[in-house]
Each structure stands twice: as structure tokens, then as C-alpha cells.
Amino acid sequence: MSRDEHHPHLENIPAYAIGALDAEEGIALEAHLKTCASCQTELAAYRAVSESLLMATPPKQPSAELRKRLQSRLPSAQKSARPRFAWSFGQLAVGMALVLLLVLNAYSILQIRSLQLTQTQLARQYRTGQTLISMLSYPTTERLAISSDNVVGSLLLDKDRNIVALIVWNMPQLEEDKTYQVWLIDPQGERVSAGIFRPESGQAYTTQIAFPKQSLSDFVGVGVTVEPAGGSDQPTGERIFKVDF
């Protein structure tokens, strides 16, 4: 058996060493090289030829500019070349456009929030109005007058559906840390909270509707006091008005 029969890829080693072997033959040779020490030695010898070919081309001097260009790519040159204010006109324009966009965006968000707030208020007013209309149209709803100093209005009492509604004119505006609180008064004079409210700005009257957990039949009157924001467990502040059922 000849040497080539033992090493079927031997003749391909020179081409492989300089990267000229076609892909399929390269794969076959690489598989053979894994198990053949003799062919590995042969390859090492041709690798040395390949390395010598690297060294065999004539040296040539490039232009002096190349060294300068290369130096300008090094970190020290990059650092010193970086201007304090390196924005071009185009970059500045883009930057300003971005700032303007952000401002417009923020303004739009504020506008949307304001509209959402208005929408919520209108929806609440609509529901309140609908409730008041339904109460007024209900045959057993009682209407009691509210009258105290400058404050006037009506109290609607619907004991069947257990709803009490206040429509009050001229309620004074409150400081930020204050609120009005509605109290239901039982026959023993005990007060049970029926909610808090603030007069709506820009409106001469204020409406407040309460749906008490206890039956309205257990109470004999309604009062409103000024309390710290968030409300109190029992009345602590100035009474605005009181209505007996």
C-alpha cells in the first residue's frame, strides 16, 4: 500500500496551508488531520512556507499622511480633538427641535389632564343632576328649606330609597386644609358622618348627595360643619347650618 493510500489527503496539504483548498476537500482534510500525526507534521512544514510568503513581498513606504491619520485615531488625539462645544448647526437644530417637541409634549399632557378633570367634573355634575331630578320626581321625596345667615337652599329627603341631597347657595369657599362635612343627627343628638365636600369654584350653588348605610328613619336631622381636610369622626368646627326632618 502506497503512502498516499494511507494518507489520501496528503496532496491537498500544500493548498490547505495557504488557504486555497476548496471547501469540501478542506472539510475532509480537517477530519483526517485530527487523527493523523504524520499529516499534522506535513501541514506544519507547509505553514512555515505560508508564513515565509507573508514576508516575501517587497517593503514599500506609504505616505507620511498615513502616520498622521493613524495618530489621529489614537485615544490621546481623540480626547484633545474633542471640542468643548462640538455641535454642528444641524445637531443644534435637531436638539432645539427635540426640546420644542418635549415642551409641546408636556403642554399636551397638561391639556389632556385638564380636559380629563373637566370631563370628570361634568360627569359628576350630570349624575348629580340626574339624581336630583329623579328625587324631585319621586312622590314621597320631602323638600326642606335650608336657611342660615347667607346660606340658603333645599334639602331633599327620600326615605324610601334612603337618599339625602343638599342644594345650597352661597356656601363660602374654604382654605385648602378645610372641608365641609355632612352629619346625620339621631334622636339622642349623636352625629354620623354622611360625607365631605367642597364648593365647586365658579358655581353659585353646591350640591351634595349622600347614600347613608343606616336608614334615614333612624335620624332626625342633618347638619354641615367646617372640618379639617379629610373630615373628622365627630364635628369639631363651625356649624354652617342644621335642618331638622
Added chain:
Amino acid sequence: MTGPDDSKLITQVAQGNESAFLTIYDRYVSRVYGLTLHILGEPMLAEEATQDTFLKLWSRAHQYLAEQGPLLPWLLTIARRVALDRLRLEARRPMLSDSNDPDNAWHVLPDSESATEESRWRSLHFTVQALHPDQRKVIELAYYQGLSQSEIAETLGWPLGTVKTRLRAAMEKLREVWNDQ
């Protein structure tokens, strides 16, 4: 070669020493540019490839292992790869015109170098030049143009078997001569 040895310089380059980097550049740029110019054939492209090669040296200096061989072959291996990649990028194939004819490629005379370096490359250079023109042509296209044997056969219009035989014969000749040196 005067000044610090390559392994010391490359260690310094790996630590970010630009002065050491420029020393290596001054020492070997003519070898790198000579190779890239030989492969690409155009000074502008060759300078770009040379710049890319040295930038790779700058960023990969920590990968160099002195025990695996001298710095110059490592650097030239990078340069060859960069130039061949550029050749593929440009989708250029050897035109075999007067300026790029492999027959002519080996007749360029070098710039002045140190005596030792010059005698080293001259010896290698003239060994290649002494090959039979057909063998030299195959080596040129395979090694310096990055063509496979079947691509060489297509380019030159030779049978594939002829290309293989001539390439093998050329490599055996080079091995024989360089082993004796």
C-alpha cells in the same frame, strides 16, 4: 533592529502606550504596506488596509502571545486578512492587466531597509521569483488574491488538475529551498 524588542513593545501597547505603538508602526509599516499594496494593487486602498491593520494591532495587542512566534508574521497575517477582506468587499478579482499581472508583481524593488531585514526578505522574494512562471502565477492568485484552486482554474482557464499540480509543485519547491536556508 535597534530600540526595545517587539515583545516588550507589544506588552506596552496592550497597556495603552501610544509611543510604543508608533515605534512598532515605524518599524513595520513598510512591510505591512508592501503586503497590502501587493494584494490590493492601489496605494489608496493599501493605505486604508494598512491603517486598519495597525488599528487592529492597537485593539488586539493583548491577544498576541510571544511564545507562538515573532510579532511581524502575526502582524502580516492580520494585514493579509484585512487586505483580502477588502478585496472581497470591492468584489475585485485579479484583472491580469499589466499593472496587476502576477508575472509582474514580483519585479518591484524594495525601499531601503536594514541590512538583515533586507537580506531576509530578498531571499524569500527571489525564491518566489525563481519559480516557474506558471507556478508563480498560481501562488500569486491563491495566496495574495485569496482564490481557491477551482477559482484559479476558472480565472486562468486551466484544468483544475493542472492548477493543483502546479500549486503543489510550487509549494514543494518553496519548502525545499526555505528548508535549506
